[in-house]
Amino acid sequence: xxxxxxxxVDDEKMVLDSLxxxxxxxYGSSYQCEIAESAEDALExxxxxxxxxxxxxxxxxxxxxxxxxxxxxxxxVHKKFPNIVKVMLTGQATPxxxxxxxxxxxxxxxxxKPWKExxxxxxxxxxxxxx
Numbered sequence: 001x002x003x004x005x006x007x008x009v010d011d012e013k014m015v016l017d018s019l020x021x022x023x024x025x026x027y028g029s030s031y032q033c034e035i036a037e038s039a040e041d042a043l044e045x046x047x048x049x050x051x052x053x054x055x056x057x058x059x060x061x062x063x064x065x066x067x068x069x070x071x072x073x074x075x076x077v078h079k080k081f082p083n084i085v086k087v088m089l090t091g092q093a094t095p096x097x098x099x100x101x102x103x104x105x106x107x108x109x110x111x112x113k114p115w116k117e118x119x120x121x122x123x124x125x126x127x128x129x130x131x
Contacts, residue, residue, distance in 0.1 A: 039068035
């Protein structure tokens with residue numbers, strides 16, 4: 001039986017590896033941690049998960065990525081999957097992008113790179129509590 005999913009989206013493999021390690025170390029097998037290296041890949045995965053009737057509970061997304069930026073990606077996600085908790089993890093997002101994502105995508109929280117593992121876990125825990 002597959003678990004509920006936390007989806008991490010970033011164009012930097014090292015960031016994705018760190019997120020996966022931290023989330024897996026903390027949550028063990030309680031949640032399935034999936035990764036995507038672009039917003040386009042993440043949108044494709046969301047479609048596949050929906051077809052397989054798997055639940056994505058939380059998305060942690062970078063802002064500055066090639067192609068679709070994180071704010072636009074999270075707004076698109078919100079329109080189709082409003083119950084997914086959305087977190088932006090960024091080193092470069094503009095205040096306008098964060099505000100837009102908050103207003104148009106119900107952004108749960110914005111974490112800044114480099115992040116503290118304790119902040120990431122607290123953010124995920126508080127996001128899970130909203131569900």
